[in-house]
């Protein structure tokens with residue numbers, strides 16, 4: 001079999017889909033994207049795909065190594081997201097060739113389903129309470145919320161109290177046992193992160209996420225001394241080599257590699273294995289589209305330490321588009337009591353609605369990250 005062609009589709013709300021074609025008529029789909037950088041990743045995929053035209057799609061490990069190692073410069077969000085989408089599409093082709101879901105080819109599933117969580121939107125305590133209640137009423141047993149907007153290095157306790165009020169409203173709305181993930185998006189610096197971690201403990205959150213930026217990960221040591229809340233991190237880490245230090249340091253409890261940023265199925269499967277050896281849980285990051293989610297579920301299926309899966313259904317910043325819009329069999333993600341079943345169809349397990357993708361690609365998008373500034377005019381982390 002040979003790879004004959006590829007196409008990229010930039011579709012709303014802010015995604016990029018890749019279709020790889022073969023001379024046997026089999027096609028594979030991948031999702032190579034970083035939010036706000038779709039054009040740049042697209043150019044990178046185009047450059048990487050030059051090598052793959054005419055190659056056998058089955059040799060995924062060799063292609064991964066070629067695309068990663070032989071460019072001299074390696075890693076980072078752009079190259080690794082491009083590689084991730086290509087890797088997903090190659091696995092999709094392989095699965096379809098053997099008429100088996102990808103997890104079957106990676107050793108078989110060690111679970112039937114995985115717990116999922118969705119984002120809740122809202123800024124005011126009353127809004128987040130209502131949003132949380134609707135997620136719980138829909139049968140979910142976990143949710144994730146925004147911890148806070150940007151905090152300066154040293155900031156007012158008024159902002160701390162606002163966070164506590166919002167989390168209290170959610171806890172009140174959903175009762176004692178719904179999991180609450182609190183995402184700080186690295187918008188907090190060490191001094192305030194310590195305080196927040198300590199004060200949030202009363203609400204028994206499922207985890208706090210990116211309490212500081214990945215590049216400040218040595219701060220986790222001090223933050224962890226102030227709380228027993230599990231610490232989650234990893235959506236902005238791009239390979240095994242990025243994850244090795246945080247695992248070695250020992251202050252992270254849950255890693256969140258993104259199947260569309262951290263080297264795809266091939267690489268995240270390896271990262272999951274590394275984490276397992278450190279007794280660290282896996283919760284793949286996925287605020288993206290259906291292909292990324294399907295790839296996540298394949299890795300969740302075969303990773304003993306996978307605990308929960310993020311998904312973008314109803315997510316506030318994907319307004320106007322839903323991941324189900326792009327697939328023909330809408331019931332492929334089969335939810336029951338807060339769990340989603342591992343898809344069993346060949347390849348990634350989903351059927352892309354290509355006509356719809358083509359129509360949406362005509363609309364396209366030019367999604368860019370917002371610019372936030374502190375009161376004094378200085379740039380805030382987004």
Ligand SMILES: O=C(O)[C@@H](O)[C@H](O)[C@H](O)CO
Pocket residue numbers: 035183185235285286287310
């Ligand atoms: O954990 C998450 O889903 C978030 O941190 C998103 O990745 C972030 O808002 C960028 O889209």
Ligand SMILES: [Mg+2]
Pocket residue numbers: 183185209210235
């Ligand atoms: Mg996050």
